[in-house]
Amino acid sequence: MVPDVPAPAVGHKLLLEGRPGVGKTTLALRLAILLRQAGVAVCGFVSEEIREHGGRVGFSVETLGGQRALLAHVNFPGPPQVGRYGVDLVAFERLVLPALQADPGACRVAIVDELGRMELASQPFRDAMGQLFGSDLAVVATVHAFAHPFTDALKARPDVETIAVTADSRDRLPGLLAARLTGRQVR
Numbered sequence: 001m002v003p004d005v006p007a008p009a010v011g012h013k014l015l016l017e018g019r020p021g022v023g024k025t026t027l028a029l030r031l032a033i034l035l036r037q038a039g040v041a042v043c044g045f046v047s048e049e050i051r052e053h054g055g056r057v058g059f060s061v062e063t064l065g066g067q068r069a070l071l072a073h074v075n076f077p078g079p080p081q082v083g084r085y086g087v088d089l090v091a092f093e094r095l096v097l098p099a100l101q102a103d104p105g106a107c108r109v110a111i112v113d114e115l116g117r118m119e120l121a122s123q124p125f126r127d128a129m130g131q132l133f134g135s136d137l138a139v140v141a142t143v144h145a146f147a148h149p150f151t152d153a154l155k156a157r158p159d160v161e162t163i164a165v166t167a168d169s170r171d172r173l174p175g176l177l178a179a180r181l182t183g184r185q186v187r
Contacts, residue, residue: 012138012181015115016173017145018165021128025131025144030174031140032064040181047071047114058085059118061092063099064111066071071164072118080121087118093125098175100115100128109181112141115151126150133160139180 019125025046032042040119042064050073057075068094070093072077076086096107096119100110110132132139133154143151153160165173 002119006039012109012140013060013133013157013160014140014177015151015160015162016140016142016165017155018142018170019145022165023165023170024165027140027170028111028140029171031177032111034174035181036089036125038184040108040182041106042109042113043099045099045113046111047116047119048161061095063095064098064154069095079120082117082121085118087121089122092119093122095127097124100132107137109138109140112139114142114144115148115154116144117148120148120150125169129154133157140177140181 016024025048028046035042045063046062047059047061050060059071060068061071062068070088071092072085072087074084076088078086080087092179154160
């Protein structure tokens with residue numbers, strides 16, 4: 001960490017809530033870039049669509065350190081099965097859990113994209129998220145706008161702030177959140 005960069009405020013727990021396709025993943029990636037540019041170490045992962053011939057066929061997961069794996073695909077048998085996608089929980093857990101359990105000195109802000117039905121099918125992932133939200137580490141997680149017992153419980157916590165992501169807010173949120181997490185203006 002750069003000495004003149006203040007540490008992110010201890011305990012910030014932010015849920016970025018929005019409908020599918022609104023830009024939550026793009027927001028998470030931009031926030032990670034801005035924080036890194038400000039000298040703040042980030043850890044975590046993002047999930048992205050896999051498209052073939054104009055249609056969505058699956059999802060990949062990539063750590064903010066650049067490691068990548070398939071999360072779900074129409075050709076995976078499951079279980080679990082989420083909609084038409086079989087989910088590879090073994091690959092997901094092998095990649096994501098170490099990315100979330102980074103050395104505390106090596107990570108100041110955990111960025112998690114996303115707390116969705118596929119990811120939440122993993123009990124070890126839910127356990128890791130519970131530990132993150134119970135820690136002093138700043139956490140920014142994207143979350144679907146639909147009801148789910150795990151995310152509903154997070155949204156109800158008094159130490160968690162839920163921020164709506166809309167087509168109007170998604171472009172300005174990365175800069176605002178980076179400034180909030182660093183305590184200074186970030187460009």
